[in-house]
Amino acid sequence: MGVVLRFARPDDIPEIERLLAAEWLPPMAINEFLDSFWVIESEGRVAGAAGIEVYDEAAVLRSVVVAPELRGTGEGDHLVRTGLEYAREHGAKRVYLFTMHAAPFFARYGFEPVTTDDFEAAVRNSWQYVGLTERPEILKQMIPMRLIVDQ
Ligand SMILES: CC(C)(COP(=O)(O)OP(=O)(O)OC[C@H]1O[C@@H](n2cnc3c(N)ncnc32)[C@H](O)[C@@H]1OP(=O)(O)O)[C@@H](O)C(=O)NCCC(=O)NCCS
Numbered sequence: 001m002g003v004v005l006r007f008a009r010p011d012d013i014p015e016i017e018r019l020l021a022a023e024w025l026p027p028m029a030i031n032e033f034l035d036s037f038w039v040i041e042s043e044g045r046v047a048g049a050a051g052i053e054v055y056d057e058a059a060v061l062r063s064v065v066v067a068p069e070l071r072g073t074g075e076g077d078h079l080v081r082t083g084l085e086y087a088r089e090h091g092a093k094r095v096y097l098f099t100m101h102a103a104p105f106f107a108r109y110g111f112e113p114v115t116t117d118d119f120e121a122a123v124r125n126s127w128q129y130v131g132l133t134e135r136p137e138i139l140k141q142m143i144p145m146r147l148i149v150d151q
Pocket residue numbers: 023025062063064065066067070071072073074075076077078097098099100101102103104105108
């Protein structure tokens with residue numbers, strides 16, 4: 001059985017949560033955004049995930065993760081491109097994210113570091129923005145990034 005990228009299903013959630021928790025990424029609000037969540041399935045197991053949350057003309061890319069044994073094989077790229085395509089198709093003109101260690105990876109797609117002050121109103125109610133801005137000690141370890149989407 002090969003490696004496939006497909007939409008996430010409710011029964012994937014525990015495995016997605018495990019992948020995220022192993023990387024210290026917040027395993028939260030997956031069910032609420034399952035319609036725009038993807039997984040990489042390898043040998044019948046969930047070995048990667050990513051989600052996008054669209055808020056009017058803005059979106060938040062989140063939970064991008066690939067299992068260590070599959071890294072470097074293009075699956076992270078496939079997940080990011082799928083999420084960005086979805087955001088574009090759903091009218092997002094700007095995409096935001098928070099990352100701790102993967103800023104150089106996201107820079108490949110045109111994401112640039114910004115501050116939380118640069119986050120527009122539409123994404124300020126997102127759970128990640130609210131949660132991080134309420135916890136400055138965690139926020140200071142994060143790099144907020146923004147991509148201006150080519151239409
Ligand atoms: C970041 C992550 C998703 C990348 O996944 P991946 O499957 O290894 O990435 P790919 O194999 O698709 O890499 C695509 C390209 O990006 C490059 N790349 C991968 N990780 C990179 C990094 N951390 N910094 C810079 N470039 C990176 C690869 O070398 C590859 O380049 P190439 O096309 O020139 O060969 C993966 O390392 C991961 O899950 N990290 C832990 C979780 C994390 O930090 N997620 C982001 C939080 S929002």
